[in-house]
Structure formats: C-alpha cells, structure tokens
Amino acid sequence: MSTQDVIKEASMLKQKEMIANNYDLLTSTRGHGRKVASTFVPGNLNELIMCFDMLNNLPEINAIQNGMKKLSGGYITEAEKGGHSEDVCTYVKADLGMMKRGNLAPNGKPLPDPDLLLLSYTGCFTFMKWFELLRAEYNCPTVMLHVPYQGDGKTTQNMRDYIVKQLKEDVIPTLEKVSGVKFDIDRLRENLRRSAKAEDDLVWVLETAKNKPTPIDAYFGGVYYIGPIFTAFRGTDDAVEYYRLLRAEIEERMRQGLGPLTPEGEMKEQKYRLVVEGPPNWTSFRDFWKMFYDEGAVVVASTYTKVGGMYDLGFRHDPDHPLESLADYCLGCYTNRNLPQRVDLLEKYINEYEADGLLINSIKSCNSFSAGQLLMMREIEKRTGKPGAFIETDLVDPRYFSAANVKNRLESYFQMIDQKRRALASAA
Amino acid sequence: MPATPNSTAAIVQRCQDLFDDLDFTAARAWKDAAPGRKVVGYMPVYVPRELIHAANMLPLGILGGGENMEVIHGDAYYQSYICRIPRSTLELGITGKLDFADGMLFPFVCDVIRNLSGMWKLLFPKVYTRFFDTPQNYKDEVGGNYYIEELRELREGLEELGGARITDEALRASIEVYNENRRLVREVYAFRAATPWKAPSSEVYLLMRAGNVLPVEEHTQLMKDYLAAVKAEDRPMRDNCRVVLNGAFCEQPPLNLIKSIEMAGCYIVDDDFMLVNRWLLDDVPADGDPLANLASAFLHRSAETSAKFQPDEGEKGKYLIQSVREKGAEGVIFAAPSFCDPALLERPMLQAKLKAHGIPYISFKYAENSGQMQPIREQAGTFADSIKLWSAA
Ligand code: SF4
Ligand code: SF4
Numbered sequence: 001m002s003t004q005d006v007i008k009e010a011s012m013l014k015q016k017e018m019i020a021n022n023y024d025l026l027t028s029t030r031g032h033g034r035k036v037a038s039t040f041v042p043g044n045l046n047e048l049i050m051c052f053d054m055l056n057n058l059p060e061i062n063a064i065q066n067g068m069k070k071l072s073g074g075y076i077t078e079a080e081k082g083g084h085s086e087d088v089c090t091y092v093k094a095d096l097g098m099m100k101r102g103n104l105a106p107n108g109k110p111l112p113d114p115d116l117l118l119l120s121y122t123g124c125f126t127f128m129k130w131f132e133l134l135r136a137e138y139n140c141p142t143v144m145l146h147v148p149y150q151g152d153g154k155t156t157q158n159m160r161d162y163i164v165k166q167l168k169e170d171v172i173p174t175l176e177k178v179s180g181v182k183f184d185i186d187r188l189r190e191n192l193r194r195s196a197k198a199e200d201d202l203v204w205v206l207e208t209a210k211n212k213p214t215p216i217d218a219y220f221g222g223v224y225y226i227g228p229i230f231t232a233f234r235g236t237d238d239a240v241e242y243y244r245l246l247r248a249e250i251e252e253r254m255r256q257g258l259g260p261l262t263p264e265g266e267m268k269e270q271k272y273r274l275v276v277e278g279p280p281n282w283t284s285f286r287d288f289w290k291m292f293y294d295e296g297a298v299v300v301a302s303t304y305t306k307v308g309g310m311y312d313l314g315f316r317h318d319p320d321h322p323l324e325s326l327a328d329y330c331l332g333c334y335t336n337r338n339l340p341q342r343v344d345l346l347e348k349y350i351n352e353y354e355a356d357g358l359l360i361n362s363i364k365s366c367n368s369f370s371a372g373q374l375l376m377m378r379e380i381e382k383r384t385g386k387p388g389a390f391i392e393t394d395l396v397d398p399r400y401f402s403a404a405n406v407k408n409r410l411e412s413y414f415q416m417i418d419q420k421r422r423a424l425a426s427a428a
Numbered sequence: 429m430p431a432t433p434n435s436t437a438a439i440v441q442r443c444q445d446l447f448d449d450l451d452f453t454a455a456r457a458w459k460d461a462a463p464g465r466k467v468v469g470y471m472p473v474y475v476p477r478e479l480i481h482a483a484n485m486l487p488l489g490i491l492g493g494g495e496n497m498e499v500i501h502g503d504a505y506y507q508s509y510i511c512r513i514p515r516s517t518l519e520l521g522i523t524g525k526l527d528f529a530d531g532m533l534f535p536f537v538c539d540v541i542r543n544l545s546g547m548w549k550l551l552f553p554k555v556y557t558r559f560f561d562t563p564q565n566y567k568d569e570v571g572g573n574y575y576i577e578e579l580r581e582l583r584e585g586l587e588e589l590g591g592a593r594i595t596d597e598a599l600r601a602s603i604e605v606y607n608e609n610r611r612l613v614r615e616v617y618a619f620r621a622a623t624p625w626k627a628p629s630s631e632v633y634l635l636m637r638a639g640n641v642l643p644v645e646e647h648t649q650l651m652k653d654y655l656a657a658v659k660a661e662d663r664p665m666r667d668n669c670r671v672v673l674n675g676a677f678c679e680q681p682p683l684n685l686i687k688s689i690e691m692a693g694c695y696i697v698d699d700d701f702m703l704v705n706r707w708l709l710d711d712v713p714a715d716g717d718p719l720a721n722l723a724s725a726f727l728h729r730s731a732e733t734s735a736k737f738q739p740d741e742g743e744k745g746k747y748l749i750q751s752v753r754e755k756g757a758e759g760v761i762f763a764a765p766s767f768c769d770p771a772l773l774e775r776p777m778l779q780a781k782l783k784a785h786g787i788p789y790i791s792f793k794y795a796e797n798s799g800q801m802q803p804i805r806e807q808a809g810t811f812a813d814s815i816k817l818w819s820a821a
Contacts, residue, residue: 083779085764085772087509087793092773121564121737125539128564128737129773135741136777144564144737146571151534151545151559158581162574166565338559339546364509367769371514372543374505379550392507 009261011246015227018242020107022232026055027109035115035179038134041308042333043122043147045326047191047235047317048171052179056232057114059130063094065106067282067396075101076397089126089365090397092133099137116178117142118171123149123307123335124368143174147330153341155331163327189319191235196316201243202229203311205250209300210353213270215253217260219299220289223280230308235317262293271296272417275349277342277376278361278369279304281393284401288393291407295414299359301349303342306334313345335368343379350384356417357386359410364394387420389413436631436657439650443634446641447683450497450520455488455641456528466590468531468556471517471541472678473735474707475533475560476579476722481644482594482602483586488529489640489704492516495682495797505547511767512795513679514544521552531556531589533582537678537735538770556589558582564737566727575723583719599718607711609644612651614706617698619655621755624695625665626658630687636702666693669815672757673699674748675775677733679765681794688801689761693812697755700733707731734770745781752787758815761808762791788815 029036035054039045041061049056066072075097076090082100084093098104103111119131119142128144135142145166148159172183205225209218216222225246233239253259259267263286274292276299281288292299309315310332318325330336337345346358358380362370377388391409394400432438446454459465466485470477477487493499493516501522502515520526532555534545545559561578563571583594616635620627635654639647673689677700689696709729713721732738732747752760760782764771775791782789790811792804 083776085775085793087767088769088772119737125542125769126773129734129769129777132738132744132777133773136744136780139741142739142741144739146564146737148561148574149536149542149559151542151561156581158574158577162563162565162570165570165573169567169570170565338549339543340549342546343550362507364507367510367543368539370507371510371540372505372547374507375547375550 009249011242011249012224014238014242014245015224018228018233018238022055023105023107026057026111027105027107029055029112036112037116037118037175037178038114038131039118040120040122040124040127041230042124042335043120043145043330044230044234044308045118045120045145045171046232047188047195048167048175048326049118050191050235051183051187052175052181054116054175054179057111058231059095059134060091061231062098062105062111063091063396064282066094066098068285069106070283070398071098072283072396073398089130090395091365092126092130094396095130096133096137113138114140116140116174119144120147120330121145122147122330123333124366126368141174141178143171145171145330147336150331150337150341153338155328159331160324160327163330164323167323167326185322188322192317192319192322192325194237194240195229195235196318198229198234198239198243199309199311199316201247202226205243205246206301206305206312208250208254211254212273212354213257213259214273214298214300215250215258215260217262217267217293217299218305219276219280219302220262220285220292221260222299222302222305226305226308229311260298262289264290264293267293267296267298269296270298272414273298273300273353273355274357274359275300275346275353275355276302276304276359276361277346277373279307279363279366279395280361281401282396283398284403287403288401288406291410295410297410297414300353300355303334303345309333339372339376343376343383346376346380347383350380350386355386357413358388359413360388360390362390362392364392364400365397366395387413387416389416434653434657436654436661439654439657440631440634443631443638443650446638447494447634448496450493451525452488452528452641455486458486458643459528466530467528468533468586468589469526469529470533470560470704471535471537471544473535473537473703473733474562474730475535475704476582477644477704478599478602478606478718478722479579479583479586479594481605482598483590483592485530485586485590486643489702490517490520490526490532491637491640491680491702492796493519494680495684495799497797509767510540511679511765512797513765514540516796517544518547518551521548529555531558531586533558533560535560536562538768540769541678556585558585562726562736566739568724568727572720572723572727575726576719579719579722596718600714603712603718603721604714605644605648607714609639609648610706610708611711612648612655613639616651616655617706619658621697624668624670624697626661626663627654628690629696629699630683630690633683633686633701636705639705640702667816668693668695669759669812670695670697670755670757671759671761671811672697672748672751672755673701673761673763674778675762675764675768675771676701677703677735677771678768679796681763682796682798684801685763685794685798685804688805689808692805692808694761694808696761697757698751700731703731703733734774745778748778749781749785749787758788758819759811760787760789761811762789764791764793766793766795788818
C-alpha cells in the first residue's frame, strides 16, 4: 500500500479535521466568546466541561504537537533559561516556553489565556505544580480535583465519595461561575452516553491486536486511536463517528488479512509481538516507529494508551451514575494504579496478546511512569519467562533521544527473542 | 572530650551515634525489650505518628541511607535520573537493615515515594505496607471527611498488625505526648532562631534526626536536656548572616553540607528538614474525637510545603516570607535534592515571591551522598558576604 492510500483513511481525515476545528475554536474565542478550561489527559472531564459550553485545552497535547513539530526543544531551553530545572518534566517546560514565545497553536494563531485551570490531579504529582506555575502566570481561577491514588490496588467508597463531593462542591460551582452556564445533569448524561459508545468501539479496536497477524499497532498506531477519547472529544458526536469509522476500517483490514498501517504503508511481516510500557518519544516519533516496523516488530498492547482511561478492563462512562462514573474513571487511569496492579496488567497483556516480551520505554521526565519500572521488568520476566528490554528516552526533549543507542538496544532485543525462540524450539 | 551525660557534647554525640547507625540498633533494642513489640517505618513528609504510638508501636522515620551507605542493589532498581533516597531506602530493605520493621508507610509527597510503596509491596510482601494519602482539599466536609476515613483505615491496619484495638483514649494520650514533643521542637527552633550561635544547625539537625528513631518520650527529654545544656554554655557569637534553608524536606543533604553552610558564614535560622516533627503547627486538642482533631489540624494548621496544594495564589510562598521576617533572616538558601520534582518545581514559584519582596537567595542541588562541599561552601560564603555588604550599604 502506498503512502497515498494511507492518507486516505477516512478516520485519519476525520481526526485531523476534529483537531483543526478545536484549535480554530480555541484561537477564535474573541469572536464566539466561549470560555476555555485547561486540563490534563488523565482525569480529563471533557463531558463535564462540555456541559458549560466551554472549550477544552490540554497542555500535554500542545506539548506533544510541539514535540512532533520539533518546536519543543527551543521551548524547553527557553523555560530552563527562565529558571526551571533541567531535572523536571519537559511537558511543563515545553508549555511554559511556548507561552513565553507567544503561545502559538498549530494553526499559527495565539491560544487564548485559559479562563479556568481545571487541575484534575490524577496519577501524576507534576500536574499539581504545573498548574500552580500556570496560575502564577495567568492569574485565573484554578480548581483542584484531588483523585486519590490506588495505593492498595483498589478503589474505596471513601475515595469515590471524596471525588464526587469535590465535583459537587468545588468543580461544578467553579465551572458555573466561570462560564455563566447552569449545570444540567441531563446534559452530562447525554455526553456520557456518547462517551460509552465510542469507548466500546475503541476497546474493540485495541483488542483486535489479539489476532495473528494483528491489523493494528497498539502503541504507535494506538496513540492515534486514543486521540479523540483522551482529549477534547470524548462525549461528542464527532468522537462516536470517528470510532465508528475506525472500527469499520479495521474490520475491513481484518477481512483482507492486512497488517497495521505505518507511515510507509502496510506493515507486511510481523516477526515480533511486543507489549510496551511507557509513553513514546515524540520528537523522533517517526524514526522511533520505523525502528520497529523495519524489523518486523509490532506492538500488540501498551500501557500508554491507557493513561486516559482503562476501558479495556471494562470501565465505561455511565449515564445512570454520572458523577460517580466520572470519579471511577479518574480513579482507574493507568498511572493512578499501584505498581503491583501495573505488573499484573502487563502480565495479562503478555499472556492474552501472546506477546514475545515486554519493552519498557523509560521516560526521563516522568517519575509517575518511570520510578519502579526496572522492578516491573524483572517481575514480568520472572512471571512470564519472556524477555524484557529497557530503553531510555524523553517525551519532548530532543536532547534525550539517542537514535543510535535506541536502535542498538532494540536490535539486540530482537536477537534475544530469536535466541529464546530457537532455544524453545530445540527443547521441544 | 569526656562529658557528663547531660552535657551538650554528650547529647550531640548520642544523636550523632544514632544518626550514624544504619543498623538501627536503638530501635531494634526497643523492639527486643518486650515480646510482641512492633515497629512501623515511615518516609517523609508526614504521617500521624500518634496512631502508631497509640498502638504501642515504635514509629521509625526512614530518611534513606545517607552519605555513608554504599548503594549496590538499589541502583539496579532505578534509572540515573531518579533521586537517591529511594535507592538507598531499598538498599536498607534488601540488605536486611529494616528486617525488623513490621510496617512501612509511604506518604503523599511525590510519585517516587508513591511508587516505592508498590515496590515495597512486591519486594517485602510480609510487611504491612501502605501508601498514606493526605487530602489536597481543605474543607472539613470534603477533604476532612476523606482524611478521617483514611485515618480510620490506617488505624484498622495497625490494629490488625498489632492484634489489639487502638482506643480513642489511647489516641488522646498519644496526641498529648506528641503535643509535648512538638512544643519542644518549636522551642528548640525558636531558641536557635534567637541565638543560633548557641544552638548550631549541625547540632539541631542531629537532635531532630534522633526523633526519627527514638521513642517520642525519650526524644522530648533529649530536647529538654539539650536546651538546658546549651543555655548554660557560653558559646561565641559570630558575625554570620542569617538564612532560611528550603527544599530539603525529603532526601537529606549530607551533614557536611549543613556544616559547610555554617562554616561559610550563614546561620540557618529556619529549615524544612524533617517536617514531620513540626508538621502540625499547634497543639492538637486532646479531648473529643481524636481522628477528627488530627484531621482538623492537618487541614487548617499544618506546615506548608510543595507536597501540599495551595488553593490560593495570594497565599503561595507566604509561609517562607513570614519565616524570613519572623526569624530575622536576611536571605534564603534553596537546597534541593537532584531530580526532586516537588522541590524543583516549587522553587521558581518561591523565588518569584522572594524577588517581589526583595529577599536575596541562592540555589543549589545536592544528593544525600554528595562529597564535594567546596563549591557549596564558596557559594554560601559569597552569599553571606554579599548580604553583609548589602546590609552595611
Ligand atoms: S510527569 Fe509524566 S504524567 Fe506527569 S505531566 Fe510529566 S509526563 Fe505527564
Ligand atoms: S527527594 Fe524529592 S523526588 Fe525524591 S523521593 Fe523525595 S520528594 Fe520525591
């Protein structure tokens, strides 16, 4: 399949259009007057934000966009020059640096100052400081939603009650005040109903990777598939439509026995099936991906595609229990789960997706993901007998992506899998 | 120097010995002194030690392995870009130095400590291990209720561990005991702020560290003895400047770093080492519902640090300015562990506030095993000189 064909996929066009429209809306608030909430991907309350006719701006997504456009390096340097430590998360610095340089959206127009910082504290300590830093710059209302961590590997009624109370007493009243729109729970229910529909289709798509060959790549391709649900579109008709299209396309690929799409067309040979833990690198995303498909390595399951919700474990937004379901959603996001849960999940993925091993892309920026990953790898190797590999990169800081090192590490990992297979075959 | 048991030198030596002892001999001895005793470790920044005490257990503050611990295993668990305290803490665990700890609490401070709680569960499945969450919402009926329930769960966990109920009465008594301890901590800090040449920070630091490993009653007595001893002693006042040190609330700097700052001409008149000792700012009422009282103290009268959300931008950093003003400090030294998210993300915000108030500061990073003190001594020395010049002008 040629690159030409790839571009024609209807779901891709749809997503591109959705993103462009959202940026156009965000950069034209002077005209239409809608208010803007900035918030995070994990614990993203898009359905709620929509109830107030507000727009959702996600600084993490802006950082990713800037990473892919190779702008983030300059922004990070800008923030470091301004006194931000080289040791802290580069999403934060890319965001602050972008602001210093005019806060330009991908459409080249300046993003508006947020009317509200919705600090949905889910799974990451840095979030709290990030929005305190932004608050000092924008001087706008900030509302905290503290989502307790699943320290004991479970959620409790106390946690749920705490979140619902914060929604009722702090988050919703603040949204009402900022937007001037009264909260209508039925509107929220409608949004949640649409969310659940899209979520069904997303899970269906992600699980097609259980097939051999798999029609999708659940990491490099996966980041596109999760796009609408993780960002400003969950709960919209657009998202429902996107996932309907996507599902139909994957169904078709399966019918035809096709492999995943890559930037260079259809991936033919699938030699290695991997589970990947950790976010990808964005500044060299294409090069990174190519190192996989060139070697016939396909990712069949990943944890990064669960940071904005663990739908494959059965969670769905529930219109009958709107606020409780928002609470459960936040509680369940991947990085809000404790290490033993994360290990269990990876083990399950290795087994259910019949993977050859676990690859960890350890991100310098992100203690939430990274602290403990070496132990996770050991545990997985011990439990599954499958080899693990560990590479280190960063999200949007080009200084921390060493293509040669990563490539070497990957190649020796694939050799290790080959050896393991040969050993198994000769033992059989 | 052969010292009488209650001389400053003897007290400081005792604290130094406790500090140096990575086998936790004193805590082990406490445990062995009676059958069935239990020890519960905790990490920075805050746990309600009253609950552990009321369960007749020993709360044991774990602050990593310090500069003298060789980390071999711990490094195999962590990437180079993660701070040192979790590695040396794991090293303590893996090498059996904490094998007498029946429980471990990992409080809300950052994602490294948070994740370490899960690692501890995987590596030491027999230990009662808990991530101890604290609320980031400070309304009584929201964060307060959540926290009371958290405390109740912790209480139940400890009851199960100890095989005995923790009564409200016992809790109230423990609150009293810790109130007294906190009063003494405040007294020591106030004394140092007033006369830092009499109570140098290198000593006060060790005295506070002793509170991590000693039974609270003993620690309280030790502080009384120390105050009595230093008050009686004639120590020369130096022409030092006065600084507040900020950012060292988790991984601790080597003792030498504190000494170097003092030697460079800075009296440390306030700091955020071992916040657990002074987390609750006033006495907690010892009557009424003990959990509700602890929760209320946490919500409304507890220390500020990066690990707590500050809902009001106007209040951000105020505590630091206040500390500078109240303690008569002339500048702030930001000392943060390398790779420490809470300290390093917070720093620019605090710096901006200081700048707005015309308070000078310097900043550097350290690791618990930093060896080279020369650059820090020079930086602190230049800072002290410039403050003196500035105040003379
Ligand atoms: S630390 Fe990790 S989870 Fe948090 S903002 Fe940075 S990349 Fe995201
Ligand atoms: S030193 Fe900082 S980053 Fe490291 S564990 Fe402590 S608080 Fe977390």
